[in-house]
Amino acid sequence: MKAVSSHTHRAFSLIELLFVIAIISLLAALLFPVFAKAREQARSATCLSNLRQIGMSLQLYLEDYDETYPMNRLPDATHAMQGCALTGSSSYPLSNLEDSSLNWRRVIQPYLKSRQVQVCSSNPYADHAPIAGIIPGDQTNPYYQPKDYLPLSYAYNGNFFHEAIPACLYGEKLERPRSLPEISSSSNLILLLESRWAMPDLGSWAMSFGPDPLGNGAFQSHTGMLNFLFADTHAKRLKYAAACGAKMWSDQFQDTPDSCQNLDRLPEEYR
Numbered sequence: 001m002k003a004v005s006s007h008t009h010r011a012f013s014l015i016e017l018l019f020v021i022a023i024i025s026l027l028a029a030l031l032f033p034v035f036a037k038a039r040e041q042a043r044s045a046t047c048l049s050n051l052r053q054i055g056m057s058l059q060l061y062l063e064d065y066d067e068t069y070p071m072n073r074l075p076d077a078t079h080a081m082q083g084c085a086l087t088g089s090s091s092y093p094l095s096n097l098e099d100s101s102l103n104w105r106r107v108i109q110p111y112l113k114s115r116q117v118q119v120c121s122s123n124p125y126a127d128h129a130p131i132a133g134i135i136p137g138d139q140t141n142p143y144y145q146p147k148d149y150l151p152l153s154y155a156y157n158g159n160f161f162h163e164a165i166p167a168c169l170y171g172e173k174l175e176r177p178r179s180l181p182e183i184s185s186s187s188n189l190i191l192l193l194e195s196r197w198a199m200p201d202l203g204s205w206a207m208s209f210g211p212d213p214l215g216n217g218a219f220q221s222h223t224g225m226l227n228f229l230f231a232d233t234h235a236k237r238l239k240y241a242a243a244c245g246a247k248m249w250s251d252q253f254q255d256t257p258d259s260c261q262n263l264d265r266l267p268e269e270y271r
Helices: 014-064 165-169 204-208
Strands: 154-157 190-194 226-230 235-238
Touching: 014 154, 014 190, 014 226, 014 235
Parallel strands: none
Antiparallel strands: 154 190, 190 226, 226 235
16 A cells, blocks of 8 residues: 655745745846946956057057057048148147048058957947948948948047147148157057047047937947057056046147036036
8 A cells, every 4th residue: 555645745826926036036136237247347358458459559550650650541542631621610620631541440450460359349339330321330431342341449539649630739731640759648648549430530529529319429438437548558447537637638739629628517428
């Protein structure tokens, strides 16, 4: 005769199941932001490493070209150097090289081992355009076949390296590249930063523009911090406000516009 087990199996009640589900949901709500922040910090570290590698490629370029940086934009068959093209009430230097087919991103390609170095995985626009019908990536891409498109993620410090600054601010005749001997404090001058815009340079003036149709600002951020590479090739994560002073954008030269304006109106992303 088979013995009857004295153990009985009691099923969970509906209330108990709902209670367990509520606890799991609460834990998920608490942990998911932590995981997302950790993932973004890992991406930030990779993007910072990319900045260093691009900085090293610029150092190699400096060695080959007598301590002269590649121009932000360069002349091509339809864009000649004509000096400052500042018009109207704008205080930001403009040149005849705007929309040229050549810029510093293309010039340094032989010094980079991988196209992927120019992509920050946090940047939603690296290979994608925010508006349908716009060619994605770098500003020069409309001149090239898709196989030769360049991504965007990294830009020159436009307050110092824009090609028209010598002509517009120092009274020189033509646009030109900047040189290493011009820099008085290479450890304090921003060389490269992370950008969501297709143009090859981005300056503090971009903060005066509002977010794009997707709600994103011009600078790529990582949990409120921005990655910068300085002219001595050291990289650092900073809050935007910490990078706006001490001549980090302009070295000993005039800063146009003043990069410390309107800090109280910074988008939440950069606070």
